[in-house]
Structure formats: C-alpha cells, structure tokens
Amino acid sequence: MLAAIVANARPRHSEGRVATYIPELGKARPDALGVASVTVEGEVYGAGDRDYPFSIQSISKLISLALALTELGEETVFSRVGVDPTPDPFNSIMRLEMDRVHRPYNPLVNAGAIAVISLLPYGRSEERTAAILDLARRLTGNDALSVNEEIYRSERTTSDRNRALAYFMRSTDVLSGDVEDVLDSYFRQCSIEANVGDLAVMGATLAAGGINPASGERVLTSRVCRVVRALMATCGMYDGSGEFAIRVGIPAKSGVGGGILAVVPRRMGIAVCGPALDGKGNSICGMQVLEELSRELRLRVL
Numbered sequence: 001m002l003a004a005i006v007a008n009a010r011p012r013h014s015e016g017r018v019a020t021y022i023p024e025l026g027k028a029r030p031d032a033l034g035v036a037s038v039t040v041e042g043e044v045y046g047a048g049d050r051d052y053p054f055s056i057q058s059i060s061k062l063i064s065l066a067l068a069l070t071e072l073g074e075e076t077v078f079s080r081v082g083v084d085p086t087p088d089p090f091n092s093i094m095r096l097e098m099d100r101v102h103r104p105y106n107p108l109v110n111a112g113a114i115a116v117i118s119l120l121p122y123g124r125s126e127e128r129t130a131a132i133l134d135l136a137r138r139l140t141g142n143d144a145l146s147v148n149e150e151i152y153r154s155e156r157t158t159s160d161r162n163r164a165l166a167y168f169m170r171s172t173d174v175l176s177g178d179v180e181d182v183l184d185s186y187f188r189q190c191s192i193e194a195n196v197g198d199l200a201v202m203g204a205t206l207a208a209g210g211i212n213p214a215s216g217e218r219v220l221t222s223r224v225c226r227v228v229r230a231l232m233a234t235c236g237m238y239d240g241s242g243e244f245a246i247r248v249g250i251p252a253k254s255g256v257g258g259g260i261l262a263v264v265p266r267r268m269g270i271a272v273c274g275p276a277l278d279g280k281g282n283s284i285c286g287m288q289v290l291e292e293l294s295r296e297l298r299l300r301v302l
C-alpha cells in the first residue's frame with residue numbers, strides 16, 4: 001500500500017520547486033520521494049527513496065525546542081516566544097516589528113527558533129550544537145547523525161534574512177548575546193542530515209510520549225512531547241497549517257529540504273521526503289503521501 005501511495009504522489013513533483021535560496025539545496029532531486037513509518041511498538045515500514053539523505057532544515061526546530069523545554073521549562077521559554085500560529089511565511093520580518101513586545105509568534109517560525117536557541121544554557125555555538133546533535137541522535141536512535149558541512153556553509157553565507165531577524169530581535173532585547181554565534185547553531189541544526197527512517201523513529205518517540213521504541217530510552221518527558229505535538233498541530237506547516245490540518249489531520253513539521261515529520265499520538269511517527277515544495281515551503285508530494293496514508297489507515301486525530 002505504501003509503495004502505491006508513493007507511486008501515485010511522485011508525478012506531482014512537477015507542480016513544485018526545489019528550494020534554491022540556500023544554493024546547496026538546489027542540488028536536491030525534485031522527483032525523489034520516500035516514506036517511512038515506525039510504530040510505538042517499533043515496527044518499521046517504508047517505501048520509495050528511503051535512503052535518500054536530506055537536511056532536516058526546520059524539522060530541527062522541534063529538537064532545540066524540546067531541549068529548551070527540558071532544560072529551562074515552559075515558563076521561561078514561552079516568556080520569550082509565543083505559542084500562536086501566524087498567517088505569515090516562516091521567514092517573515094513584518095510582524096516582529098508590529099507586535100507590541102516584538103516577540104516571535106511561535107518557536108517554529110525562524111525568528112522564534114533563533115530566539116529559542118539563544119536561550120539554551122550552554123557556552124558557545126560548538127557546545128550548543130553538540131547538545132542539539134546529542135538530542136537528535138537519541139531521538140532518532142542514529143548515533144552517526146551529523147551536520148552536512150556543504151549545506152551549513154551554503155546557508156551561513158546566504159542567510160541575510162535570518163541575520164536581519166536576529167539583529168532586529170537583539171535591538172528589542174528578545175535575543176541577547178552574540179548574534180552570529182546563535183545563528184551559527186541555527187544554521188548547523190538546519191543542516192543536520194537524515195533519511196526518512198531516522199526521522200520516523202524521532203516521530204515515534206514523540207508519539208510514544210518520549211520513549212524511543214528503537215532504543216528503549218526515555219529521551220523526553222511526556223509533557224514536553226505534548227507541548228511539541230500541540231505546536232506542530234497549530235504551527236508546524238507555517239501558513240499552511242490550517243489547510244494541512246483539514247487535509248491530513250495529524251501534527252506535523254515541515255522543512256525546506258523537503259522533509260515532513262508527522263506524529264500520530266500513541267500510534268506512530270511518519271516521515272516523508274520529497275524536495276519539490278509549494279509556495280509555503282512545504283513538500284508537495286510529502287503532503288500528498290500523508291493525506292492518502294491518513295485516509296487509508298484512519299490516522300486523523302485533529
């Protein structure tokens with residue numbers, strides 16, 4: 001069934017475009033499409049380009065958010081970033097200035113994610129990145145997970161937008177400290193490379209309330225998982241979150257590398273990757289696969 005869903009969705013890649021504003025992402029194969037799911041009992045399924053490596057991009061925002069919630073608690077994190085959806089694109093600058101206290105709307109837009117990273121209680125970027133990578137490895141059960149250096153360098157040299165957001169936030173005291181150092185951690189986490197199998201384990205861990213079904217380790221508290229899943233459901237697909245909730249009905253987080261991580265609470269994690277994106281930065285084929293899978297397996301929870 002999974003293979004048929006992938007075959008059915010793959011031709012739709014022609015409706016979208018691979019991201020090129022980070023030049024290295026332009027090298028992705030537009031017609032690549034893979035899906036994997038891991039149940040909370042640890043059963044693994046998959047089809048299509050399961051081994052296709054891609055940078056997790058904004059899916060990494062879930063990892064640094066979970067780390068911040070674990071280390072600092074909800075009160076501290078959400079005094080700095082909001083928890084509400086926004087109708088603006090993920091890298092929008094406008095509302096940051098318009099908001100009375102210049103607080104990012106939520107931790108899953110770029111401004112919010114950068115603000116969350118600046119809160120992490122570690123020294124420099126190297127230490128912060130090591131903590132993020134360590135959590136990423138425990139969530140996916142893949143000890144070899146690492147940063148793709150070409151993508152990292154490509155983003156670092158072309159990220160005027162994110163720099164503008166970060167410097168603006170420092171001017172309004174939303175972000176403190178060394179802006180370039182905070183951005184360095186952000187670029188590195190976005191450049192973590194994975195395949196759909198890795199991310200499906202992470203999804204299963206979030207679905208299981210924090211216990212990784214592959215390793216058996218308790219990685220997060222169930223409360224942190226609940227907060228992360230709620231934000232995925234309301235803000236995870238950016239300004240496409242409402243439409244995705246209607247079409248698919250599962251908490252999910254997308255990235256401009258083409259990945260989408262979906263979490264069916266108490267049942268499974270599902271990861272898809274298809275680098276052709278719609279205008280909102282969400283994978284066209286990935287959304288199609290999740291829609292069909294949700295319908296076939298009655299996965300809808302929203």
Ligand SMILES: NC(=O)CC[C@H](N)C(=O)O
Nearest residue numbers: 057058090190255256281
């Ligand atoms: N939506 C995304 O995946 C955006 C992440 C990307 N690294 C950026 O900052 O623009």
